[in-house]
Amino acid sequence: PSSEVFELFDRVMIINEGQIAYHGPRASLSDFFSKHAGLNCPPHHNFGDFALYTLQTEPPEVINRLVDGYKAEIADGDANISPAKGGSTVEASTKVSTTSPYRAGFHKQLLMLSKRELRSVVRDPGILLIRYAVILVTGILLACIFHNSGRVASEMFWLTNLRLFQPYFSAVVIMCLMQLFGPAQTAIIRYPEQRMVFLREYTGGMYSVIPYVISKTM
Structure with missing residues (x-):
């Protein structure tokens, strides 16, 4: 999508080879790439294009770091959620459902x-x-x-x-x-x-x- 359309997104999901590399707020996407893969989007560039270009050009080791980083953040988030809070429990079940990578047979x-x-x-x-x-x-x-x-x-x-x-x-x-x-x-x-x-x-x-x-x- 264009920069104007990408800025309207609230949440973004990035999938590579059937595995979720990122699923969360759009505003946190830049920090996630920088934290887990050391990748920084150049100034005045569309981060959506940068993310797709990264998945197509970077070696598998870098992509695996993004996938593992997302799984680690999901695991940490589930461990910190209290079952006594109804709203948090629903959110946790939603996150758990996204951790299972699906690839059709x-x-x-x-x-x-x-x-x-x-x-x-x-x-x-x-x-x-x-x-x-x-x-x-x-x-x-x-x-x-x-x-x-x-x-x-x-x-x-x-x-x-x-x-x-x-x-x-x-x-x-x-x-x-x-x-x-x-x-x-x-x-x-x-x-x-x-x-x-x-x-x-x-x-x-x-x-x-x-x-x-x-x-x-x-």
């Missing part, structure tokens, strides 16, 4: 990515029509290739008549290659267009590479 990632890919295909009728057209043309070509094949008795025994069998076999191989590289080529062309979205979501720990590739090639 492989099947969940694949399901959600497949649903998103299906919605994008439905919203773009042109791509959907092209895919159906490719299937239709492929079926017509196969029908033309094998039309009236096998009606002659000599063609049934292909082991003894390789000259008649070779054109059919070559046609099947070509069609299989078309079916293999056709969807792959479509996916490869679309990868550069969605590269920035993928990098932002991947670095945020939302999903891994394997379910993303599978959802694109299905």
